[in-house]
Structure formats: C-alpha cells, structure tokens
Amino acid sequence: MRTTITVNGEARSLDLDPRTTLLDALREHLKLTGAKKGCDHGQCGACTVLVNGVRINACLSLAVMHDGDEVISIEGVGTPDRLHPVQVAFLNQDAFQCGYCTPGQICSTLGLLAELEAGHPSQETAPGAKPEFTGDEIRERMSGNICRCSAYPQIVAAIRQAAEQMA
Amino acid sequence: MKPFTYERAESPAAAAKAAALTKGARFIAGGTNLLDLMKLEIEQPTHLIDVGRLPMAAIAPTPEGGLTIGAAATNTAVAAHADVRARYPVLSQAILAGGSPQLRNKASVGGNLLQRTRCAYFYDASKPCNKRAPGSGCGALEGLNRNAAIFGASQACIATHTSDMAVALAALNARVETISPSGDTRSIPLTDLHRLPGDMPHVETVLVPGELITAVTLPPPPVGGQAYRKVRDRASYAGGLASVAVAGGDLALGMVALKPWRAAGAERALRAGASPAEAMAAELEGASPRGRNDFKIPLVARLATAAIHEANGRGA
Numbered sequence: 001m002r003t004t005i006t007v008n009g010e011a012r013s014l015d016l017d018p019r020t021t022l023l024d025a026l027r028e029h030l031k032l033t034g035a036k037k038g039c040d041h042g043q044c045g046a047c048t049v050l051v052n053g054v055r056i057n058a059c060l061s062l063a064v065m066h067d068g069d070e071v072i073s074i075e076g077v078g079t080p081d082r083l084h085p086v087q088v089a090f091l092n093q094d095a096f097q098c099g100y101c102t103p104g105q106i107c108s109t110l111g112l113l114a115e116l117e118a119g120h121p122s123q124e125t126a127p128g129a130k131p132e133f134t135g136d137e138i139r140e141r142m143s144g145n146i147c148r149c150s151a152y153p154q155i156v157a158a159i160r161q162a163a164e165q166m167a
Numbered sequence: 168m169k170p171f172t173y174e175r176a177e178s179p180a181a182a183a184k185a186a187a188l189t190k191g192a193r194f195i196a197g198g199t200n201l202l203d204l205m206k207l208e209i210e211q212p213t214h215l216i217d218v219g220r221l222p223m224a225a226i227a228p229t230p231e232g233g234l235t236i237g238a239a240a241t242n243t244a245v246a247a248h249a250d251v252r253a254r255y256p257v258l259s260q261a262i263l264a265g266g267s268p269q270l271r272n273k274a275s276v277g278g279n280l281l282q283r284t285r286c287a288y289f290y291d292a293s294k295p296c297n298k299r300a301p302g303s304g305c306g307a308l309e310g311l312n313r314n315a316a317i318f319g320a321s322q323a324c325i326a327t328h329t330s331d332m333a334v335a336l337a338a339l340n341a342r343v344e345t346i347s348p349s350g351d352t353r354s355i356p357l358t359d360l361h362r363l364p365g366d367m368p369h370v371e372t373v374l375v376p377g378e379l380i381t382a383v384t385l386p387p388p389p390v391g392g393q394a395y396r397k398v399r400d401r402a403s404y405a406g407g408l409a410s411v412a413v414a415g416g417d418l419a420l421g422m423v424a425l426k427p428w429r430a431a432g433a434e435r436a437l438r439a440g441a442s443p444a445e446a447m448a449a450e451l452e453g454a455s456p457r458g459r460n461d462f463k464i465p466l467v468a469r470l471a472t473a474a475i476h477e478a479n480g481r482g483a
C-alpha cells in the first residue's frame with residue numbers, strides 16, 4: 001500500500017504491506033535504526049518517536065495510519081556535529097549506560113517538554129493547577145520509558161539541564 | 168500478524184457501513200490495544216477500518232449543561248481539556264492514572280472503552296480461555312488469578328475490565344452514542360455497554376456488529392466532590408489491581424468485574440446516612456473472591472472509603 005510520510009523533514013514514499021508498523025517502516029524500510037524495538041508491545045518506550053510533534057510508541061501504530069504525517073525520529077533531532085540541547089544534556093549528565101533506551105528517552109523528553117509547555121496535567125499535577133517542573137513530574141511523565149540500566153537519576157538531571165538551557 | 172486490508176473511513180456512517188460489508192472487519196483508532204493483540208494473533212481481523220481521523224474528536228458543551236466527547240478524541244486531549252479538568256476532574260484523573268503519556272497520546276475514547284481484558288490466560292494462546300476460544304475452558308479459574316473479578320464473575324470467566332477511564336465515566340453517568348451500519352443512532356448508558364461474562368464471555372458488549380461509537384456524553388457534573396484512586400503494583404505505567412471513582416454521591420469501582428462496577432449498594436447506604444466504611448462493607452457483602460484475590464476485599468474497602476472522604480473534602 002502506497003504511503004507517504006515526512007520523516008525528519010523529508011517526504012518518503014513507501015510501498016508497504018499494511019502489517020508494517022511505523023517502527024518497522026523506520027527501521028527496516030528507511031534504515032533509520034535509531035528508534036529501538038525493545039518489547040514491540042507498548043511496554044518499554046524504546047520506540048518513542050514524535051508524530052506531528054506528539055510522542056507515541058512507534059511499535060503500536062501501523063505505518064499506513066501515518067500517511068501524510070510528519071515523523072521525527074532520533075536521527076532528525078540532532079547530528080553528531082550539531083547536537084540538540086537535550087542530547088548535550090544527556091551526554092553531560094551521563095544519562096545512559098548501554099544507550100539502548102536513549103533514542104526513546106530523548107524523543108520522549110522532547111514530547112514531555114512540549115506537553116508541559118501546553119499545560120497538560122499528569123497524575124502528579126494538583127487538580128486544576130498548572131503543572132510545575134518538579135522531579136516528581138519529570139519521573140511520572142517519563143514513566144513510559146524504561147531504562148534496563150537504571151540510569152533514571154541521571155536522566156532526570158539531564159531533562160532538568162535541557163529545560164534550563166532551552167528556556 | 169495475519170494479513171489484512173486497510174481503509175481510511177470517510178465518515179462515521181461510511182465506517183459503520185463498511186464494517187458490515189466485510190466479514191472479520193474491525194475498526195482501528197489508536198491501535199494500541201488492537202495491534203498488541205494482532206501481533207499475538209489473538210485478534211485476526213481481515214480488514215481494518217481506520218476511524219482515528221474521522222471528524223469525531225471534538226469536546227464540546229451540550230445544551231443541557233453537560234459535555235460531549237468525540238470517540239476519536241485522544242486520552243491526552245480529554246485529560247488536558249479545560250472543561251474536563253474544571254468540571255469533571257475525576258475523568259481527567261482516571262485517564263492520567265492509565266498507561267503512559269505515549270499510550271495516552273494515541274489511545275482514543277472509543278478504543279479505551281473497548282479495550283480487551285488483560286487476563287494473562289487470554290493473552291497466552293497456549294492456554295484455555297473461553298473469551299478467546301469459546302468452549303475451551305478458563306485457565307484463570309484454578310490458575311494464577313490474583314487479579315480476578317470479585318463481582319459478577321461466572322464459572323466461564325473471572326476476568327476484569329481494566330480501563331481506568333471507564334470507571335470515571337460510569338460514576339459520572341455517561342452515555343455512549345453510536346451509529347449502526349443501517350445508519351440508526353442510539354444512546355446507551357455507559358454502565359450497560361459492557362456485558363458480564365455469564366456463559367458467553369466472548370460477547371463483551373451490547374454493540375451489534377459494525378456499530379461505531381461516535382461520542383460519549385456527560386450530564387452536568389454532580390453536586391459534591393470528585394476523586395479517583397487506583398492501586399497497582401508500581402506507581403505508574405501499570406494496570407490496576409483496584410480503583411474507585413467518586414462523583415458526588417455516585418461511586419464506581421474498577422478492576423473488580425468484567426465491567427466498570429457501579430457500587431449501587433454503597434450509594435444506597437451512603438444516602439441512608441451510613442459512613443463511607445459502613446457503605447463499602449455493605450457493597451462488599453456481595454463480593455465473591457477466589458482465594459488469591461481475597462486481598463481485594465480490604466483493599467477496595469479502604470481505597471473507596473479514602474476516596475469518598477477525599478471527594479467529600481473537595482465538595483465542601
């Protein structure tokens with residue numbers, strides 16, 4: 001099935017079996033292997049990408065459902081010589097060990113910052129209140145990204161640093 | 168995954184019509200439950216009708232002073248909506264207690280209501296399950312059934328419905344709006360949408376084949392406070408063991424039955440002047456735990472009592 005998705009700013013036209021997930025379209029068809037397949041069932045967050053600016057699990061979505069959408073994967077966030085502030089912060093804070101979850105953590109951070117900016121509540125937000133940028137809020141909002149190496153304290157520190165730098 | 172064909176529906180009416188045309192056709196909205204199950208070949212649709220982009224994602228006030236929420240609205244959009252947060256906080260809180268941000272960004276109102284049980288035996292195709300394979304037996308009955316229902320179960324199925332959102336909607340007296348392949352529309356009380364298992368646990372709702380949920384309608388918010396509480400094995404990103412939604416004098420329990428469970432006995436007792444603890448004791452007299460899930464009785468009693476006090480504190 002013919003599907004056109006703008007991936008990291010470039011329109012890509014693919015002829016896909018409808019069974020192809022967005023994650024497999026990125027990894028197997030476009031050879032963008034940054035987004036990882038940890039569980040393939042929405043349970044780990046390693047496949048997190050931004051679709052029209054919103055973070056989702058690419059493993060639980062069909063590519064054909066994204067015809068016409070704009071997708072940003074880790075490859076579109078920054079490059080080795082032009083790192084995004086969130087990537088710099090992850091390096092500075094040593095926010096990973098093996099790095100397997102990191103592309104998902106970074107894309108998820110970008111989604112989190114946009115959601116906070118838009119005032120979206122989480123279960124840590126007091127009823128009716130505007131969410132604040134606290135450690136509890138960051139941990140709750142990043143709970144969809146599992147880190148098997150347990151770099152969580154450093155990931156929270158990196159998100160704090162990135163938010164300060166981007167403010 | 169088994170092969171299937173795919174189409175994007177043009178309108179709600181066309182989607183319902185298309186669903187009746189192809190045997191084995193299914194709607195897909197966010198895909199977060201259906202694709203999970205298709206990968207395991209527990210769901211094997213022959214044709215997918217994508218309803219995720221239909222113009223039924225609006226959240227708008229009703230002339231009666233309530234709110235209508237389109238079935239394609241994302242869980243995130245509903246939880247963050249200013250009217251929902253201000254007037255139906257229990258709904259926002261319930262949604263935010265479920266899944267992860269990534270899942271809620273994708274999950275729709277319609278799909279959330281029709282998510283299937285997370286019973287481990289339903290998910291394991293090597294085990295008997297009357298819901299997945301009618302007549303094969305129930306693996307959970309004598310198995311690891313710590314999360315089993317305490318209300319409304321049968322010998323055929325003891326699973327629970329695991330939606331958080333639906334528990335709040337049940338307490339809020341929501342109605343589910345649908346359109347059928349014939350073009351007929353109807354409005355169903357949310358508490359009538361899901362069926363108890365009886366001897367046909369594979370028939371999960373009162374919807375007819377091809378009937379599309381178009382919206383959920385809320386009456387004006389009740390007088391009094393609202394609260395949602397959920398207990399799970401970790402603080403976030405985990406399905407619940409039990410939950411409770413309080414909306415004024417109305418009360419619904421989650422993960423204790425194959426549908427969001429309106430605690431009518433407790434509501435009656437509260438109206439008659441019972442304390443929250445007494446009211447919950449009255450409700451739980453009707454419970455039938457199975458051993459491994461006995462803990463749900465004191466858990467639900469304490470959880471609901473605390474939530475009623477919390478709501479009363481907010482309503483004052």
Ligand SMILES: Cc1cc2nc3c(=O)[nH]c(=O)nc-3n(C[C@H](O)[C@H](O)[C@H](O)COP(=O)(O)OP(=O)(O)OC[C@H]3O[C@@H](n4cnc5c(N)ncnc54)[C@H](O)[C@@H]3O)c2cc1C
Nearest residue numbers: 196197198199200201265266274275277278279330331380
């Ligand atoms: C790891 C994980 C953790 C989760 N944790 C929780 C949790 O803690 N609490 C919780 O409540 N949920 C939880 N969920 C479930 C999640 O909320 C559901 O997957 C989601 O709400 C389903 O919505 P969807 O739009 O993606 O549905 P889909 O997967 O698209 O569809 C689900 C079903 O609904 C049908 N359907 C969809 N839209 C309509 C419509 N408009 N009319 C008629 N039928 C329709 C489909 O045919 C399908 O049968 C979790 C899911 C995952 C993967």
Ligand code: SF4
Nearest residue numbers: 286288296305324325
């Ligand atoms: S409890 Fe229900 S869903 Fe679970 S194995 Fe038994 S029949 Fe299947």
Ligand code: FES
Nearest residue numbers: 038039040045059
């Ligand atoms: S690979 Fe998508 S959530 Fe784990």
Ligand code: FES
Nearest residue numbers: 097099147148149
């Ligand atoms: S750094 Fe290894 S999984 Fe997170």
